[in-house]
Amino acid sequence: MKDKMSILVVDDEPIVCDSCKKILTEKGFMVETALNGEEALKKFKKGDFDIVIVDLKMPGVDGMEVLRSVKKIKPEVDVVMITGYGTIPSAVEAMKLGAVDYVPKPFTPEELGQIISQVVEKRSKLVAEKAPKKGAILLDVFKKPPKVVYHPERVWVKDIKIEETLDENFLNEVRSTPGGERVIDCIQCGTCSGSCPLSYRMDYTPREINAMVRAGLRDEVLSSNSIWICSSCYLCTVRCPRQIKITDIMYALKNLAMKDKRFLKKAKSPLLSRYFVDNVNRYGRNHELELTLKFFLRANPRAILKHSLMGLRLFLRKRFSVFPKRIKNINQLRTMVRKAEALGGLR
Numbered sequence: 086m087k088d089k090m091s092i093l094v095v096d097d098e099p100i101v102c103d104s105c106k107k108i109l110t111e112k113g114f115m116v117e118t119a120l121n122g123e124e125a126l127k128k129f130k131k132g133d134f135d136i137v138i139v140d141l142k143m144p145g146v147d148g149m150e151v152l153r154s155v156k157k158i159k160p161e162v163d164v165v166m167i168t169g170y171g172t173i174p175s176a177v178e179a180m181k182l183g184a185v186d187y188v189p190k191p192f193t194p195e196e197l198g199q200i201i202s203q204v205v206e207k208r209s210k211l212v213a214e215k216a217p218k219k220g221a222i223l224l225d226v227f228k229k230p231p232k233v234v235y236h237p238e239r240v241w242v243k244d245i246k247i248e249e250t251l252d253e254n255f256l257n258e259v260r261s262t263p264g265g266e267r268v269i270d271c272i273q274c275g276t277c278s279g280s281c282p283l284s285y286r287m288d289y290t291p292r293e294i295n296a297m298v299r300a301g302l303r304d305e306v307l308s309s310n311s312i313w314i315c316s317s318c319y320l321c322t323v324r325c326p327r328q329i330k331i332t333d334i335m336y337a338l339k340n341l342a343m344k345d346k347r348f349l350k351k352a353k354s355p356l357l358s359r360y361f362v363d364n365v366n367r368y369g370r371n372h373e374l375e376l377t378l379k380f381f382l383r384a385n386p387r388a389i390l391k392h393s394l395m396g397l398r399l400f401l402r403k404r405f406s407v408f409p410k411r412i413k414n415i416n417q418l419r420t421m422v423r424k425a426e427a428l429g430g431l432r
């Protein structure tokens with residue numbers, strides 16, 4: 086990979102080209118722009134670009150045509166499709182043709198930076214081209230790097246998976262868990278991954294998680310950090326063109342991971358979650374001091390010292406009470422928690 090990655094921005098609106106160029110140049114990329122598809126393809130053939138950001142709707146050669154040609158000339162180049170007229174069919178077509186992301190306009194500089202960071206991060210994980218093993222069944226599925234290979238018909242394929250090792254019941258298991266019902270409706274447009282503020286820290290993006298559930302990659306999904314990194318911000322949910330509640334799918338997966346006791350040993354979120362529910366069950370509300378002390382004592386006692394100053398500041402601002410406050414009629418809440426547990430909920 087070159088020291089500086091090179092990006093071609095293609096849009097018939099000069100202001101979009103100029104803005105993207107400014108934002109991305111400041112982030113250390115080499116950026117060229119083109120105001121139409123013809124100019125873009127000429128520049129692309131002469132240049133050495135790593136990423137192409139292209140507008141879907143342009144007069145003459147449109148974004149879909151540019152995507153098709155780029156993938157034909159240099160399949161390893163990542164193409165991000167941007168559009169002010171997003172539709173589900175166009176998103177599906179772009180992803181099928183190999184676009185790495187499909188982003189509705191307008192977007193903020195932060196969103197653009199985040200999308201390109203994700204693309205760069207993925208590219209940096211790529212290892213040398215590797216031919217698939219003879220006899221292995223190639224699936225468009227995902228497994229944690231480092232075994233990332235490029236396969237011409239499948240865009241980037243992370244590892245090769247033998248069909249017999251997949252869990253064909255996993256999809257039904259997720260669909261029958263509250264919150265996981267609509268995982269099957271995902272069209273793999275990638276909007277959730279592009280929107281997620283934390284996907285850069287996840288083993289697999291939300292879109293990949295959905296695909297992996299459908300492919301039956303039970304172990305990989307339930308032991309990934311993605312479901313615990315999700316902070317339930319609901320951004321993916323409000324932007325999903327199919328109105329799929331991805332946040333709820335993450336909750337369903339957390340639930341299954343906890344039942345299986347298969348979650349990452351190093352992950353602290355399940356522990357925090359358990360102490361939080363215990364706390365609420367006892368007082369009817371959270372008691373921050375007790376929760377943080379219990380959590381840090383178990384998870385990382387040395388961190389107590391590190392965070393004590395912040396605790397003191399919170400205490401001085403009355404955000405951290407020393408004594409717990411119990412709500413009235415706590416037994417009603419406990420009845421609800423017992424009922425949730427009886428229905429399969431976990432602490």
Ligand code: SF4
Pocket residue numbers: 270271272273274275276277278291292295324325326327328329331
């Ligand atoms: S969950 Fe929604 S936003 Fe995410 S890939 Fe599927 S359809 Fe697109």
Ligand code: SF4
Pocket residue numbers: 277280281282283284291314315316317318319320321322331332335
């Ligand atoms: S709810 Fe979770 S998966 Fe969705 S955008 Fe927020 S952090 Fe990402």
